[in-house]
Amino acid sequence: MNVWRIDLANQKFSLEEVPAHWEQIGGRALIAQVLLDEVNPLCDPLGPYNKLILAPGLLVGHMLSSCDRISFGGKSPLTGGVKESNAGGTTGLKLVYLGIKTLLLENAPQDDRWWVIYLNKDGAKFESAQDIVGLGVYATAEKLLERYGKDVAIALIGPAGERLQLAAGIQNLDKDRVPSRIAARGGLGALMGSKHVKAIVIDAKEGVKPEIKDLESFKAAQKRFTKSLMDHPQTKIYADYGTNAMPGMSDGFGGMPTRNFSAGHFEGLERIRGETMREFLLQRGGEAQTTHACMPGCTIRCSNVYADEKGKAIVSPLEYETVGLLGPNLGIDDLDMIARMNYEINDLGLDTIDIGAALGVAAEAGLMEFGDAKRAMELIQEIRKGTVLGRVLGNGAAVTGRALNVRRVPVVKGQAMSAYEPRAIKGTGVTYATSPQGADHTAGLTIRAKIDHLDPKVQAEVSRTVQINMAGYDSLGACVFAGNGFAGVPETIKQLIEARYGWEVAENFLQELGKKAIKLEREFNRRAGFTAADDRLPEFMTYEPLPPNHSVFDVSEQDLDHIFDNL
Amino acid sequence: MSEVEVTFQLHTILQVQTPNGRITALRHRMVNGQSIEDALQDLGIQISPEETLIVVNRQNVGVDYQPKDGDVIHLIPAIAGG
Numbered sequence: 001m002n003v004w005r006i007d008l009a010n011q012k013f014s015l016e017e018v019p020a021h022w023e024q025i026g027g028r029a030l031i032a033q034v035l036l037d038e039v040n041p042l043c044d045p046l047g048p049y050n051k052l053i054l055a056p057g058l059l060v061g062h063m064l065s066s067c068d069r070i071s072f073g074g075k076s077p078l079t080g081g082v083k084e085s086n087a088g089g090t091t092g093l094k095l096v097y098l099g100i101k102t103l104l105l106e107n108a109p110q111d112d113r114w115w116v117i118y119l120n121k122d123g124a125k126f127e128s129a130q131d132i133v134g135l136g137v138y139a140t141a142e143k144l145l146e147r148y149g150k151d152v153a154i155a156l157i158g159p160a161g162e163r164l165q166l167a168a169g170i171q172n173l174d175k176d177r178v179p180s181r182i183a184a185r186g187g188l189g190a191l192m193g194s195k196h197v198k199a200i201v202i203d204a205k206e207g208v209k210p211e212i213k214d215l216e217s218f219k220a221a222q223k224r225f226t227k228s229l230m231d232h233p234q235t236k237i238y239a240d241y242g243t244n245a246m247p248g249m250s251d252g253f254g255g256m257p258t259r260n261f262s263a264g265h266f267e268g269l270e271r272i273r274g275e276t277m278r279e280f281l282l283q284r285g286g287e288a289q290t291t292h293a294c295m296p297g298c299t300i301r302c303s304n305v306y307a308d309e310k311g312k313a314i315v316s317p318l319e320y321e322t323v324g325l326l327g328p329n330l331g332i333d334d335l336d337m338i339a340r341m342n343y344e345i346n347d348l349g350l351d352t353i354d355i356g357a358a359l360g361v362a363a364e365a366g367l368m369e370f371g372d373a374k375r376a377m378e379l380i381q382e383i384r385k386g387t388v389l390g391r392v393l394g395n396g397a398a399v400t401g402r403a404l405n406v407r408r409v410p411v412v413k414g415q416a417m418s419a420y421e422p423r424a425i426k427g428t429g430v431t432y433a434t435s436p437q438g439a440d441h442t443a444g445l446t447i448r449a450k451i452d453h454l455d456p457k458v459q460a461e462v463s464r465t466v467q468i469n470m471a472g473y474d475s476l477g478a479c480v481f482a483g484n485g486f487a488g489v490p491e492t493i494k495q496l497i498e499a500r501y502g503w504e505v506a507e508n509f510l511q512e513l514g515k516k517a518i519k520l521e522r523e524f525n526r527r528a529g530f531t532a533a534d535d536r537l538p539e540f541m542t543y544e545p546l547p548p549n550h551s552v553f554d555v556s557e558q559d560l561d562h563i564f565d566n567l
Numbered sequence: 568m569s570e571v572e573v574t575f576q577l578h579t580i581l582q583v584q585t586p587n588g589r590i591t592a593l594r595h596r597m598v599n600g601q602s603i604e605d606a607l608q609d610l611g612i613q614i615s616p617e618e619t620l621i622v623v624n625r626q627n628v629g630v631d632y633q634p635k636d637g638d639v640i641h642l643i644p645a646i647a648g649g
Contacts, residue, residue: 233615233618233644233645234618234644234645234646234647236580237579237580237644237646238646240579240580241579242649243648243649244649245578245579245646245649246646246648246649248576248578248579248641248643249578249620249643249645249646252576252578252620252622252625252641252643253622253625254625274579275578275579275582275589275591279589319649320648320649321649324649419649420648424625441648441649445647445648447647447648448620448645448646448647448648450620450627451627452626452627453626453627454626480647480648481647483647484647548625549625
């Protein structure tokens with residue numbers, strides 16, 4: 001495999017061998033290493049010295065169930081620190097078919113031209129994107145599929161990324177060619193926009209599947225992993241209800257963020273929970289699907305297609321974090337309206353979590369009544385129109401809070417929290433506070449642990465363990481839910497890696513990889529100027545009791561400061 | 568022997584679809600001092616304690632928990648997040 005470099009200043013492409021110390025890492029860990037090696041931590045995230053990094057995980061390329069994720073990274077325009085955000089779809093798989101270990105978009109364009117970067121076995125070409133600039137994500141994908149054919153993978157941005165909005169993400173085609181798999185977090189869409197790259201098209205028709213050193217051993221490990229995953233009880237739950245199986249569980253602990261993180265129980269829960277959603281989808285039929293795979297080969301199939309009363313698709317997928325932030329967090333209990341808002345935010349190329357949180361802050365500032373879905377949609381349209389208010393909201397919750405002088409702003413390191421209230425699920429609060437990524441649900445959730453979620457003394461250890469595991473999975477290209485399969489047969493990770501690459505790796509390779517990723521990320525953040533003060537929840541959460549538990553976030557600063565000692 | 572009345576709130580795959588709609592909760596009278604395990608046996612509900620969160624008053628409890636009158640007991644097939 002090789003390192004592919006795209007120089008936006010000179011429209012040049014070059015290919016290099018992989019440096020030795022990049023070889024045995026992938027995805028999230030590789031992004032952190034590239035950042036430390038090649039990006040000045042003090043640089044302007046939207047300036048010429050930042051790089052957009054694409055890095056498939058180490059297991060990507062084999063249609064191993066739920067293990068073909070693509071990591072995007074760079075210095076985050078939103079947090080100012082390290083950023084990795086990953087997505088399903090087909091981008092990772094096709095990059096690996098072209099032999100790309102990592103793709104780096106470098107330097108800054110010297111003029112106003114916008115580009116489609118077209119990749120195939122011969123290298124990269126710069127093709128004009130002038131005809132698609134300004135288009136929404138869905139129309140952009142359609143045009144690109146017409147131009148390049150149905151077999152390509154595409155990573156693209158919407159109008160928000162073009163406008164350098166800090167909550168912009170990067171969309172990827174799912175297996176049905178819908179651009180719905182979003183590396184949403186941390187403003188990487190703005191970073192791509194700063195390079196004037198509207199889309200990266202990956203044509204792997206003449207690519208090759210990566211070599212497997214010991215095919216027999218790989219297949220044996222794959223079989224055991226797949227069986228373990230399919231037999232796991234959680235797999236059926238995700239297949240039936242998608243990630244929106246979560247509301248009942250979060251609310252059950254008093255941890256459902258409600259009306260801008262001012263309560264932990266939502267009275268309209270029954271109308272938005274996954275059990276109700278599933279009933280809707282089964283009744284509505286037509287284009288509705290209760291289960292759907294985002295990546296080829298995924299056996300979990302936690303995605304869905306949400307359809308209206310006539311069975312016409314509104315959005316795919318409708319997921320828990322989006323439901324949480326656009327639903328209870330805004331006091332809205334209408335799933336159809338949540339789905340429509342989801343579509344609009346996707347089409348703009350924005351992160352539903354940060355926009356949902358920004359709308360919650362806007363409601364607190366008096367720009368909408370909680371529960372008024374029509375007004376929430378109007379505010380989203382302000383973003384599309386590019387009004388001053390829309391530009392503020394499109395930068396996410398932190399900027400919105402500052403612009404509107406709101407003090408209850410649910411962010412860490414400038415990034416919005418997802419749909420777990422950290423005063424009720426305190427271990428997840430520890431993750432939000434201490435993850436180098438900022439508040440992030442994929443960095444290590446603790447709600448599944450059978451612990452007292454309100455006891456401040458037991459949270460750091462649980463959070464540390466899951467954060468390390470998650471950083472490992474993010475470096476393998478494995479979906480968080482693939483972890484259910486690997487948990488039953490942890491030795492298959494070592495077997496798969498050794499069979500794929502011919503290396504010898506440790507029994508605890510997953511944890512080694514995770515620790516390495518976090519260590520590198522913390523070092524990048526340190527050099528970027530982050531201190532212990534950045535590893536804290538918003539102050540209001542330490543003194544404002546959250547009903548119905550009436551709890552505050554009281555995990556000790558000592559625990560937060562020492563969570564990653566001895567990595 | 569005194570009795571208590573409790574409600575079992577069923578989540579996701581524990582909910583049962585019937586011709587009359589989804590069964591999302593069950594009310595149950597039980598002898599004071601019996602455990603959740605006893606009650607589940609009486610109701611014919613099978614759960615895997617390892618894979619199920621039992622939540623009362625927003626706290627994890629075990630199958631040996633002895634419900635109090637009026638308790639709402641959430642039976643939540645555990646998942647890791649969304």
